[in-house]
Amino acid sequence: MSNLDTVRVKTLPRQLAWRLFKHEAKRGELSIILFAIILSVAAVLSLSLFSERLQGALTDRSAEFIAADRQLSARHPLDPLWIAQAKTFSLATAEQTSTRSMAFANDELALVDLRAVSDTYPLKGSIKLAPELFATGVATTQIPQTGEAWLDSRLFQLLGVTIGDAIELGDASFTVTQILSEIPDGGFSVFNADPMVLINQQDIAATNVTGPGSRVNYKAYFTGDENDLEAFFDALSPQLDRQIHRWLSVQDDTSPIGESVARAEQFFLLASLLAIVLAAVAIGVAAQRYAQRHFDPVAIMKTLGASTSTIRKVYLYQISFIALLGIILGTIVGFLLQQIVVSALAGTVEVSLQVWYWRPLLIAIFTGSVCALLFCLYPLLGLFSIPPLRVLRRDISATFSSRGGQYITAGGAILLMMWVYSQNLKISLILFVSGLILVGLLLASTFGLIALGRVLGKGRMGAWQLAWARIKRRSLDNSVQLISFALTIMLLLVVLVMRNDIVQQWRDQLPQGTANYFLANVTEEQRPKLVEHFAKNGIDTDGLYPVSRGRFVKVNDELIRTDITKEDEDTTNETRRGLGREANLTWDTQLQSGNEIIAGQWHDQWTPQNSTLPEGVYPVSIEERVGERMRIGMGDELTFNIGSEIVTVQITSVRTVNWQTMQPNFFFVLHPAAMSQFRANYITSFYLPPERKPELTRLMAPFASVTMFDVDARINQVRSIIDQVSAAIEFILVLVLVAGSLVLVAQVQASMDERQRELAILRTLGAKGMMIRLSVIYEFLIIGLVAGFMAALANEVSLYLLQTNVFQMQSSLHLEYWVIAPITGAVVVGLLGAASCWRLLSMNTQVLLRKML
Amino acid sequence: MIKTKDLIKTVSTSEGELQILQPVNFSVEAGESIAIIGASGSGKSTLLGLLAGLDTATSGEIWLDDAPLHDLDEEARAQLRGEKVGFIFQSFMLVPSLTALENIMLPAEIIGLDNPKARALAVLKQVGVEHRAGHYPNQLSGGEQQRVAIARAFITSPKILFADEPTGNLDAQNSHNVETLLFDLNKQSHTTLILVTHDPELAQKCDRQLAMTAGELVEVISNNASDGNSAQQDQEASA
């Protein structure tokens, strides 16, 4: 062979690949695989781009609750160098100093939550000012000027001041200039019940309230690019003392909203995984068909002397070209699709204004190439192994066919993509294992079905018998088809149910009439008056819970020092990592709703007479997480100093508490007998319809010393997030539905050649058109029905696993889907199947036979 | 040109071992045309597949133009096929997604001949379907497809041509045309022809006829045998 010839042979595969491809594209058959890649890339890209943007918006929201992207807090002043250092990382910074202090005005005195902030505060969210007492706040970009103080509505009542009056904080005097409604990281605790005062940071020194012995909290805020933030934290980290400094990022937000965002994030990941699996199925099916149609050309080329490597290249070139084209077109389509949805949802759903993220593109490219390569691998390996002898013996098929290997590769590829995509092995494994269970069940049911078919399909050959005969004969193809139909239906069900369950559970936590105001510091004397006053005004209070602050003295025999010296205080706090040296105690014999005993026994049956505890020791129930944090559990003895008395209690039960509800929750619930000698303060909550808001001032007037919190804004915020998430999920549902339908169509397309052949034979044998049509419809109805049934079963299993293991939700049976799924399965698969075959079915015999040649 | 020695093919089926070919011994001189006839299922195609190196024998030797086919691996056999062998099949076996011209160019391109297109156009003209150059196989009639297949078989000027029932799918008129074309080209290029057929008339046109019965190959002494060569072959074939 001359040099020239060698070159020619080398360029041959590319030429041949292109020649074959050109014609395939013209005949519109290869476009199925191209379309599958476009679809998968577009679905993955649009879903993940959309969720990225939505998450961006949600994170921005939750950033508002810490007033920044990151927050560093400590009990000691923070090193000013750190702030300077943050600026070198191009981060925006702000500072806040807060303490509890006394405020004086008009000879009145009140304990206040004093916050001094720097000019740039807040970095995220905004300070809100009320135009009049207790009115809804309006955002401002300002902070108090030096010498100014902005006061909480309650404080105006408590101190009897008005705008323009003077107020003394520590050693300094301020002019009251605004009614403070809220600040982004105002915190939300019924127990830190003091009304807030906002001043300028430059004034804090003059007040002299941050001296030794006072509990001061110093915070620094940082905002900027995520990479810069991480780099800064890495640089700062070695200088931080974990005992003293607390680093908080948006993701650490454990408020109900923060948890909602985290759940939404998981949900989007899940939905993206569904799209991947659907795409993979479509590509696998298309590749299989593509390979099968090329058995003959490969046998011919081999017969004509082509080497295996030439043939390999011919097809690898084609696949690479299709993958590349698919990825490019898919990216464009996906981006446009996402953009269209975003603009269609504008107004209902808040998305970040940033329109492009690289991560979704990388994931889409990764998905596209992995799908194209891994899902085409086995069909192609089969294709390459076609022996040339096929030209003589037509029944010879691929010598390499390892269905096991194919499934392992495909499964491995899916798992790999799930993992890479979700970065969560647990979710991936749960989904994967339930998928495997589904496949196993389906295989079993297919064979069961075939056995059943032997019975059902007996009798004179009619449409029904023909349908069964077809199902029976192509049992393996059918099981593959069944599995993918069932997978699709299951994925749709999972998304649907998760959407309903998640959104419903969120909504259930905030039913209409959810308490939107909290009251604290209600005294024993005020209690009956308050209840009566509120009742007279037609407002229900949600029960009054007694609270008292107790100081830890001992845990078992370990003494806890509570002297107020600064150093000790800090070490006590941090080594015990409890709630500080003080805890809020309540006492009751009735278990609060949303609480659940997980260990021991609730103390409603306990009396001093039947007590098994040591003399003078009372039962206490603790919340699970506080127990873990303080490393205390069943049987441990806690000693509190309440007022000036010592009370010893033993942990007799551990509770879980639903923190997502807007009701007062407690870490420690004592038996009332323990507290009989103490005067209690009470807390309660109530719902006031928005239109009655103006009445608040009048309503609260007789109880100026009572602390009130307005959580209306917070609740509305949570509700709007729920609405957003729900709208987003609907979008995903539509996408998955489209992807699923396309998989179904691709499946039917894949069996088209064979159907055509079969039909031609049936027609020539004189079968009536009606009978053939009916038999096709029956065939799809049967497959759809079984697939739907299997999907309902698999759905139940995977939902159970997901809800109990991943989302920590109450799981429940979804009986309605056991009816809905098979029926919709039958209808949808029947319709889609019949529709895709219709053209074929209505062809006359002549055309059919011609097409076959 | 072709020589076999104790060629045996057995396959394992669900009913146990099945011997498709009894020991086959025969040889073919260069330029000869041989017809293999026999009942359906007697093993003709099996033998053809072995001779062409498409399949491997269970035991025995095959020498193809002095190359030991039984010792070559699939890659080497493919190269040998490309360079020395041409094929014509009952079902034409054109690549459906290539045009007539591209189908004809294919073997020339695979072994790296220069000017494949010019060569292809030339043979296309010889078989008389040059007006169909840009058509795809499904746009051609059976006769036209088989002509294209013949053109594809001759483009590399093979030393040996294997044809498995080349007229099996054609009507009488087309069969006749294809036969004529095949033998004309064969004569022109001095190709050795091994032809499997059911058609006695077609078999008659060959220099020698071999009959396959249940895996056994026997030389048929034809009426128009004109030289002593065939008698000698007969002995060899039935030995």
Ligand SMILES: Nc1ncnc2c1ncn2[C@@H]1O[C@H](COP(=O)(O)OP(=O)(O)OP(=O)(O)O)[C@@H](O)[C@H]1O
């Ligand atoms: N790999 C195999 N496995 C099982 N049986 C085989 C195999 N190869 C060939 N046979 C059987 O061997 C016999 C010979 O087959 P072959 O195709 O050679 O017959 P043939 O003479 O070409 O028939 P026809 O004239 O119908 O083309 C047939 O019965 C065939 O079924």
Ligand SMILES: [Mg+2]
């Ligand atoms: Mg045959």
